[in-house]
Amino acid sequence: MTVQTVITDNGVNVEALLVARQALAEAPEAAQFRWRASCEWVRGTHSCTAVEGFYGLGEEQRHRNTFTFDADHPELFASDDRGATPVEYVLVGLAGCLTAGIASVAQNRGIQLHSVTAVLEGSMDVQGILGMDADVRNGFDDVRVVFEIDADASRADIEALVAQSQKRSAVFDIITNPTNVRVEVR
Amino acid sequence: MTVRECPRVEVVVIGAGHAGLAMSWCLTGRGIDHVVLERGQIANAWRQDRWDSLRLLTPNWQCRLPGYRYSGPDPDGFMGREEVVDFIAGYAANFRAPVRTGVTVTAVSAFGGGYRVNTDYGPWECRALVIATGAFAVPRVPAIADRLPATIEQYTAGNYRSPGQLCDGHVLVVGGSATGVQLADEIRRSGRQVTLAVGEHVRLPRCYRGRDIQWWLDAIGVLDERHDQVDDLHRARRVPSPQLSGAATLDLNALQSRGVRVVGRLAGFSDGRAQFSGGLRNHCALADLKMNRLFRRIDQWAQAHGMDNNLPPPEDFPATRVDDNPLLTLDLHRQGLRSLVWATGFRPDYSWLRVPVLDRKGNLRHHGGVVAPGLYALGLPFMRRRSSSFIHGTANDARELCAHLVDYLESEYRRSNFAVSMA
Numbered sequence: 001m002t003v004q005t006v007i008t009d010n011g012v013n014v015e016a017l018l019v020a021r022q023a024l025a026e027a028p029e030a031a032q033f034r035w036r037a038s039c040e041w042v043r044g045t046h047s048c049t050a051v052e053g054f055y056g057l058g059e060e061q062r063h064r065n066t067f068t069f070d071a072d073h074p075e076l077f078a079s080d081d082r083g084a085t086p087v088e089y090v091l092v093g094l095a096g097c098l099t100a101g102i103a104s105v106a107q108n109r110g111i112q113l114h115s116v117t118a119v120l121e122g123s124m125d126v127q128g129i130l131g132m133d134a135d136v137r138n139g140f141d142d143v144r145v146v147f148e149i150d151a152d153a154s155r156a157d158i159e160a161l162v163a164q165s166q167k168r169s170a171v172f173d174i175i176t177n178p179t180n181v182r183v184e185v186r
Numbered sequence: 187m188t189v190r191e192c193p194r195v196e197v198v199v200i201g202a203g204h205a206g207l208a209m210s211w212c213l214t215g216r217g218i219d220h221v222v223l224e225r226g227q228i229a230n231a232w233r234q235d236r237w238d239s240l241r242l243l244t245p246n247w248q249c250r251l252p253g254y255r256y257s258g259p260d261p262d263g264f265m266g267r268e269e270v271v272d273f274i275a276g277y278a279a280n281f282r283a284p285v286r287t288g289v290t291v292t293a294v295s296a297f298g299g300g301y302r303v304n305t306d307y308g309p310w311e312c313r314a315l316v317i318a319t320g321a322f323a324v325p326r327v328p329a330i331a332d333r334l335p336a337t338i339e340q341y342t343a344g345n346y347r348s349p350g351q352l353c354d355g356h357v358l359v360v361g362g363s364a365t366g367v368q369l370a371d372e373i374r375r376s377g378r379q380v381t382l383a384v385g386e387h388v389r390l391p392r393c394y395r396g397r398d399i400q401w402w403l404d405a406i407g408v409l410d411e412r413h414d415q416v417d418d419l420h421r422a423r424r425v426p427s428p429q430l431s432g433a434a435t436l437d438l439n440a441l442q443s444r445g446v447r448v449v450g451r452l453a454g455f456s457d458g459r460a461q462f463s464g465g466l467r468n469h470c471a472l473a474d475l476k477m478n479r480l481f482r483r484i485d486q487w488a489q490a491h492g493m494d495n496n497l498p499p500p501e502d503f504p505a506t507r508v509d510d511n512p513l514l515t516l517d518l519h520r521q522g523l524r525s526l527v528w529a530t531g532f533r534p535d536y537s538w539l540r541v542p543v544l545d546r547k548g549n550l551r552h553h554g555g556v557v558a559p560g561l562y563a564l565g566l567p568f569m570r571r572r573s574s575s576f577i578h579g580t581a582n583d584a585r586e587l588c589a590h591l592v593d594y595l596e597s598e599y600r601r602s603n604f605a606v607s608m609a
Contacts, residue, residue, distance in 0.1 A: 028546070142511065160475045166468040167386075176464035177453045
């Protein structure tokens with residue numbers, strides 16, 4: 001009889017993450033991160049936001065590249081549609097965060113993933129942002145995420161992966177809980 | 187106060203609850219000179235700091251301490267608060283535990299190779315010290331409590347007694363663990379409108395396949411899992427107490443069917459409104475998944491032990507019901523909210539401990555209850571094993587720590603005698 005050792009590889013270096021977690025437990029100040037973006041108005045409702053540097057592990061850090069994101073509104077709002085709407089970027093953030101979480105948790109639990117897809121939808125009554133009805137909020141009134149996951153695991157284990165990724169998700173937390181926001185003019 | 191000579195004992199135990207007394211019983215059995223210092227009366231927290239209707243989450247048959255166990259007529263019942271007091275006081279009387287009641291410890295410091303214990307009755311000196319003041323000394327109240335409008339009366343699980351104490355009107359209970367679900371239930375039964383804010387929680391039914399859930403946890407070995415065997419001890423020590431009551435299953439579905447409104451974790455207060463997390467569905471999903479994993483583990487154990495034929499079939503409990511659109515904000519004034527009960531847990535109180543053994547969060551650093559040479563803790567959640575949180579779990583912990591303590595005292599004797607012979 002041959003014993004096959006199946007090695008889970010979702011491309012997540014869990015060992016490094018666990019080492020980092022241990023290191024941060026001993027130096028919690030290094031766990032203080034600051035994430036940044038800088039934005040410039042282009043024209044109309046079109047703006048371009050760049051992401052490059054951030055702060056963490058006690059010093060300034062840099063992404064490998066500068067990433068840029070065009071934001072605009074669709075033509076039916078009389079805009080030029082040169083980018084995703086800002087609220088769609090919120091869905092992008094949530095999708096990216098939950099999916100990264102699923103891959104990491106699956107790696108940590110020894111679950112091999114074959115495919116992970118998600119469809120997100122946030123519903124919104126635009127009477128809020130148009131100032132037509134004070135009882136309607138500006139933001140999403142509901143966000144739905146539907147994952148389809150093909151993995152070497154039972155349905156219950158896959159559901160547990162998705163639940164755990166929400167539990168540890170920064171964007172899920174940002175969306176579901178209030179956050180203090182300060183906007184100033186210099 | 188009269189000046190008295192500082193008494194020296196081998197061991198001082200602080201706290202005459204079930205844990206301190208279990209240690210006292212073990213020390214008595216080993217013939218070790220000791221005193222148990224108690225700020226109030228024996229079983230003080232049970233007498234003073236808990237609500238009237240409180241019942242143990244563990245059945246009577248499970249209430250056992252070293253050399254003592256429940257012997258009444260109702261092994262499957264659940265003790266009320268006064269019965270717990272009688273049980274613990276009966277234990278102390280049973281072996282004449284050397285308890286000094288009405289003595290409040292004000293400071294403990296290292297002294298002459300042992301410890302000095304200052305109290306409002308004067309100091310004691312000892313070679314070893316056992317901290318048995320409990321993990322549930324002070325109600326934990328989140329910082330956002332400061333932002334609650336003054337018109338709303340606030341209570342904690344430490345000073346809430348019964349629904350009659352509350353104003354008429356809508357009550358917000360914060361916390362979905364054992365305390366929160368029990369208080370929400372009895373306040374709702376008093377006819378008041380109740381909203382229950384729930385974050386991460388542990389869902390358990392009172393019975394599964396015809397047996398009490400505590401019987402199962404005991405049988406399948408969950409309660410015996412040791413502190414040096416779990417993946418993440420820090421997390422295991424923070425697991426909240428399950429949604430249980432002595433009487434029956436008391437999960438969120440049961441509460442909702444009685445008219446309690448369930449909302450997400452309380453996130454803050456803003457403009458006269460309470461804000462709740464939109465993560466309720468996931469918190470419920472996590473709890474349901476975890477409960478179902480436990481059931482499958484129980485089923486496997488039952489099958490492996492040939493019990494399947496003698497038991498009702500595996501049960502499925504309905505998933506926790508969550509509104510399609512759970513309430514996210516609650517206008518405190520418009521919704522007639524008059525009282526809020528913080529059922530957000532308890533924390534230990536080490537404000538008197540002048541020995542550098544606390545971590546940055548104020549928790550005691552210890553390895554299975556061994557804190558420092560000659561310094562021990564007892565009665566903390568998952569201290570040596572999962573059962574450490576329960577009365578019966580203290581029994582094993584006390585025996586093991588007492589053995590460790592006796593070894594320590596003996597090795598110290600050998601060392602000091604060696605030092606004398608070398609002089």
